[in-house]
Amino acid sequence: MxxxxxxxxxxxxxxxxxxxxxxxxxxxxxxxxxxxxxxxxxxxxxxxxxxxADKQALLFDLMQTHMKDLLVALDACSDTGNALRRLETFSRFHIRYHLDRPDLVFIAYMELRNLSDENFAAVEALRGRYEARLRDILTQGIDERAFSVPDVKVASMAIIAMLTGITTWYREEGRLSRAEVEEIYWQMVRKAVSA
Amino acid sequence: MxxxxxxxxxxxxxxxxxxxxxxxxxxxxxxxxxxxxxxxxxxxxxxxxxxxADKQALLFDLMQTHMKDLLVALDACSDTGNALRRLETFSRFHIRYHLDRPDLVFIAYMELRNLSDENFAAVEALRGRYEARLRDILTQGIDERAFSVPDVKVASMAIIAMLTGITTWYREEGRLSRAEVEEIYWQMVRKAVSA
DNA sequence: GATTGAAATGAACAGACGTTCAGATACTTT
DNA sequence: AAAGTATCTGAACGTCTGTTCATTTCAATC
Known part of the structure; x- marks a missing residue:
């Protein structure tokens, strides 16, 4: 055969x-x-x-494609209002996008150490661009006197870690709907950076 | 030889x-x-x-010991004041303990899926007991009208994810000291659950 | 100094690993 | 119908895997 x-x-x-x-x-x-x-x-x-080409390329392809798609999707839904509004859009987008792709998120998170050096650098650069979007929003919020965050870099990492963590416990058949989870997390993010 | x-x-x-x-x-x-x-x-x-006994036992031993030590250490420093005070103690403890043991934290987080079924159940039970400590504090805070959290379970997961995430970016030789990081994160936690 | 038990070696096991490739088969084009 | 190309098989490669065990060596006890 x-x-x-x-x-x-x-x-x-x-x-x-x-x-x-x-x-x-x-x-x-x-x-x-x-x-x-x-x-x-x-x-x-x-x-x-x-x-x-080989097993490594299979992993890299999945991760790189995921990060690129993530950036494109974020930019497609970003708005240009005030910082609070932009942060809400970002938070809700992040939750929805990640809940829709739990496997990809899991891999992009856990398998970084299994990338070759150059592949790691490429994925890390894309990740950095995503984080930069959030830092921009936080910086704007500080300028507007709407946010109180002592360190933009730290706050952005804290928010992303918190939001991404949803995928570790959320179950589709669970007690809460996506909309409920989204609302709860957004309120926590909002308060965490509030002035 | x-x-x-x-x-x-x-x-x-x-x-x-x-x-x-x-x-x-x-x-x-x-x-x-x-x-x-x-x-x-x-x-x-x-x-x-x-x-x-074998490779699996080596992993399980590391994870189980870590989780047990974590619980013992938490109980050793827990206080009995109001919820805000208890939450601060918990948050600062969590950050310090985890920054002191980045490798153990990383393993306890990432290698759960490599545990056999029964070993996983044992570690998961210990993890559940740790999370329950935080849920207790949040529940007390609601009773005291000091906290406003729509869902205790979700809020506890969000806080733990946020705090544990520090270990993914913190570097000893970095820009911020442990004390500074601790303070920034505690303020974010405090505001996130504030009434 | 002889005896004993703990601690380590080094070889061996059977099987799985990623990867390559000649050859076989199915579809497409002529 | 014939030729050509894309797709897949099945076997093979050298290497590595977790684990076992007879044997050897070191340190402590008598």
Whole structure:
């Protein structure tokens, strides 16, 4: 046997990335073998190398794409009002976007140390650009005398850590709806930086 | 060659755990081999099995001990004043304890999925007891009309995520001292739950 | 100084790892 | 219908994995 019936790269390619995403998120990059990924897709391990240079590239592709998409989505919904309004938009966007992609968030968070040096630098740069968006908002809020934060850098890290942490406990079938969680967290963020 | 000069279990034992701790934190449990740990200690891989049943037990021992120590240390410094005072004590304790043990915190956070089912349950139970301490404080604060939090469970998760996140960016040689970081974060926590 | 027990070696085990590649098969184009 | 190309198999590669164990060495006890 060789080529399978109905096999196409535009079908198998995404399925490889999806399988890698799911498995990496569940067991961790180092704990997942290429043979496991292949089994999930329904091919032999060798076939994966039609879609990725190697295992490392598979991880990097997932993380880089995620960070780029995150930035594009953020910029697409950012508004230009006052700082409080912008912070609310940012907070709600962050929660929604991350709750929609728990596996990608988990990987982007946990697998940084499994990236090669140059791949790490690339992802870290994208992460830095995202954090800079929040720092801009906080700086504006200080100028407007609307916020009281002793250190913009620290506050931005604190807010992002708090919001991203939702993905570690939120369950779709849980006690609270997304809208409720979003509201609770936004109120905490708002008060945390309030003057 | 066999037994080495000056070898003692009371020396090698802790060194095995220390090496495992450092390597697990840096590369992840799955990415570290028993031979790497042994090399760090300066013995052959087989010698590790005088100190641990297997690799899994090494991870579980680190995590369980960490969580138990955390609970003991928390209870040792907890006070019985009003909720605001108790929350401040908790927040400052959490920051200090975690900044002192970045590797343990990292592992307790990241390697949960590499625990066997029963080991996971044991660690998760200890984690739950720690979170319960914070929930108690928040509940008291609501009773005292000192706090305004719409959901105690969610607020406790948000606070812990925010505080624990410090370990992901704090550097000893960085711009801010521990005391400064502690103060900034405590003010954010205080405001976030304020009435 | 002989005996004993703890502590470590070093080789071995069977299996899994990432990756490569010649060859087989299915689809597309001519 | 034939030729060509994209896709996948299946086997192989060298290396590494966690773990076991007979053997050896060191340190303490008698």
């Amino acid at each position: 060789a080529r399978k019936i109905g096999s196409h790269s535009e079908i198998t390619g995404p399925r490889v990335r999806q399988a890698a995403l799911t498995l990496f998120a569940r067991h961790g990059y180092a704990a997942v073998s290429m043979r496991q990924i292949a089994a999930e897709v329904g091919v032999q391990a060798g076939a994966l190398y039609n879609y990725t | 066999a037994r080495k000069i000056g070898s003692h279990s009371e020396i090698t034992g802790p060194r095995v755990r220390q090496a495992a701790l450092t390597l697990f934190a840096r590369h992840g449990y799955a990415a570290v081999s028993m031979r790497q740990i042994a090399a760090e200690v300066g013995v052959q891989a087989g010698a590790l099995y005088n100190y641990t």
